[in-house]
Amino acid sequence: MKQSLYDKLQVLEPAGQGMEKEERLRAATRPLLSWYHEHRRILPWREKPEPYSVWISEIMLQQTRVEAVKPYFDRFMEALPGVQALSEVTEDRLLKLWEGLGYYSRARNLKKAAQILIEKYEGTLPSSYEELKTLPGIGSYTAGAIASIAFGIPVPAVDGNVLRVISRLTGSREDITRQSVKKAMEELIKGVMPEKDPGSFNQALIETGAIVCLPNGAPLCGSCPLASLCIARENGLIGIIPVKAPKKERRTEERTILILSKDGRVAIRKRSNTGLLASLYELPGLDGRIPRELIKGALGIQEAVITPLPEAKHIFSHVEWHMTGYRVELTDLPEGDYLWVTPEEIKKTYSLPGAFKAYTKLIR
Incomplete structure (x- = not known):
């Protein structure tokens, strides 16, 4: 039976010659942060990273492009400026504010979580990463984003952008759709996260994946702050890494x-x-x-x-x-x-x- 490219990649030894993965990622920290502070996009939720606005933006950004989210975020924040208003909004009003963003369970989970915040946390988001994960609609990525950006807690926030950047940087040929691979990536990043401004570190990785190490089309390696450290670039594997198992047909x-x-x-x-x-x-x-x-x-x-x-x-x-x-x-x-x-x-x-x-x- 003819092997697919994905099957062939699974029998190859992971790249990692010379510099170990953690060492490589640690070496990337300074140029990554320097690039981020100079080139990051100006976004409404990024300029005033308060817990509520970070939470709302991160939920909206799940499965949705940044440019599409901007007008929805502004409208939502004007209509429901805080946890109390969100906890009390009618479902019809909530879904009308969400109309066009899709994945409507995200909006319903926001209201459920807001009601829990009123009941258990006096209307404020908890700063604990573990407690954030107990709220409806908040998984490890969103909890990491809120904890690091809004509260300065050094925990990773690993989304598809980050998985792609780290896979190419370290030459990883592991299937990024597997939960075990994501978990290993979180542990790797956790080991090198700076104590100071971890939110910027997470956002720098995400931003690099979003506007440089692109998900579709050729990455902009000439503009990448990590180009000199990137195994995939060095070995001509940009078109192969990251590795994903074939999707089931719709x-x-x-x-x-x-x-x-x-x-x-x-x-x-x-x-x-x-x-x-x-x-x-x-x-x-x-x-x-x-x-x-x-x-x-x-x-x-x-x-x-x-x-x-x-x-x-x-x-x-x-x-x-x-x-x-x-x-x-x-x-x-x-x-x-x-x-x-x-x-x-x-x-x-x-x-x-x-x-x-x-x-x-x-x-x-």
Whole structure:
């Protein structure tokens, strides 16, 4: 059987000639911090690293690009400037503020954590790394980021950017999708973290991965503060490291999306409280690709003006929706657990996930 590149890499001895991994990373500290203080991006949560703002930004930045997060962060902080406000916000308001960021469980976990902070910590985030990890939605990376940036505690914050930088720097051919590899990387970084300003050290590693040692495309080695220490660069392995096991193929689902309208109102409904997009509002839909002539029967109605809409696609982490759509202008209301709202209410009050964006923008 022909071996894949990934399989071949697993039998190679890890690089590490000369300088040991910890020694190499220790040697990288000074140039890394120097580069960071000169070249770091100016970000709203970075300039005033208070615990609440660091927490909110780090949750938003999970699975989301920095440039996309900026306007959401400003709007969120204006609406919910502290733990008390976050603990009391209604779910509809919270999800509307989050609309477009995706992974809505992050927003719900923020509110759950805020309520715990009110009950147990007098409305403030604990400075303990271990206590931070007990809060909903906070794992080892986020706890490390908050603890180091907001409280100056020397604990690592290892995300995908850091895994990529350290793997290339040390020539590691270990699969960075494995939890054991991430844990080993955390221990390696913990052993060399400076006691002074550990937050900048963590952010320097993250920033290097985000804007120099890029995740997609060729890294900007000529601008990298770690270029002279990097084993992957020295040995021509930039295109191979970091190593990731092949992802499972996403399954494809056909969906038919409906804009049901009557008397200036549009139908939305809540999804079930489990599974994909749990408990979120959606445009009504049908499984499969339903032909136009079968729409009335599927809805149990006799009269309607049905207009085809453009096809669309939305990619989730493990599934891909291929959607066809129709505008259905109704004479009578169909049976079903629908909420009939105005386009203005959708704009201001009710949050619909980005999966429906191609159709929500057609609501008039």
